[in-house]
Amino acid sequence: MVAKTKIKRNSVVEPISEINQIKIIDNGDPMVELNSYCPEILIAKNWRTGKKQVLYARKHVADMLKKAVRSLPKGYKLTVFSAFRSLEDQIEIYNRSYRRFKRRHPGAPKSVLRRLTNRFVHPPDVKTPPGHSTGGCIDLTVVGPDRKELNMTKPYKWRTPRSRGVSATHADGLHEEAQRNRKILIGAMTQAGFTNYAGEWWHWSYGDSCWAWRIGRKTAIYGVARLTNEQEKKRKSAPAKPKKR
Ligand SMILES: [Zn+2]
Numbered sequence: 001m002v003a004k005t006k007i008k009r010n011s012v013v014e015p016i017s018e019i020n021q022i023k024i025i026d027n028g029d030p031m032v033e034l035n036s037y038c039p040e041i042l043i044a045k046n047w048r049t050g051k052k053q054v055l056y057a058r059k060h061v062a063d064m065l066k067k068a069v070r071s072l073p074k075g076y077k078l079t080v081f082s083a084f085r086s087l088e089d090q091i092e093i094y095n096r097s098y099r100r101f102k103r104r105h106p107g108a109p110k111s112v113l114r115r116l117t118n119r120f121v122h123p124p125d126v127k128t129p130p131g132h133s134t135g136g137c138i139d140l141t142v143v144g145p146d147r148k149e150l151n152m153t154k155p156y157k158w159r160t161p162r163s164r165g166v167s168a169t170h171a172d173g174l175h176e177e178a179q180r181n182r183k184i185l186i187g188a189m190t191q192a193g194f195t196n197y198a199g200e201w202w203h204w205s206y207g208d209s210c211w212a213w214r215i216g217r218k219t220a221i222y223g224v225a226r227l228t229n230e231q232e233k234k235r236k237s238a239p240a241k242p243k244k245r
Helices: 059-070 087-104 110-120 176-192 209-215 229-237
Strands: 031-033 056-058 077-082 137-143 203-205
Touching: 031 059, 031 229, 056 059, 059 077, 059 176, 087 110, 137 176
Parallel strands: none
Antiparallel strands: 031 056, 077 137, 137 203
């Protein structure tokens, strides 16, 4: 029997000042390529470019994903759309998101834009590394027996500005179908030992500082992850960046 993970904090705001105080003692868990290590898991194509992705995570996290798949209803699968990101990737994603908020709120002060961006992307310039750079965070959803992604944002279309309004895991205004579908993901991931960032139904983690904060631990077990030279080469051969036009 594995002890259930006790969640102490469950908030759409995870204060950086508190998370920065969590000490990181990296346990050296190696990185594995999810595509080959977890054949039972689907790896989504990059939603911007439509290209195949090669994704990495810590080995223990990959094993937990295998466990999560086993607890899904028959015929259902997990599909991962983001996992490890280098610090450079994270900076690019942060800046892109910041620019998007700036376009939407022209004239808003820097502090406001930063707070808005921080809710969706971990800032890359604070003491604690972004969860995705530790190899402990996974962004994912569930695919049904018909091989289609379950609808998690009804009545809104996912990846549209309106669906941002229901990105919190227990958001108000969700259609019953989306609530039901989220429960499938929540059940599988929680049972496997992951904790969820309450501001994003798709973001789950283990081992990073935010995970430690959620369960009330003073130490995290994953700092910034390093890929082997071979893994790095392979990752670069399947770039996640959009092509320049
Ligand atoms: Zn994420």
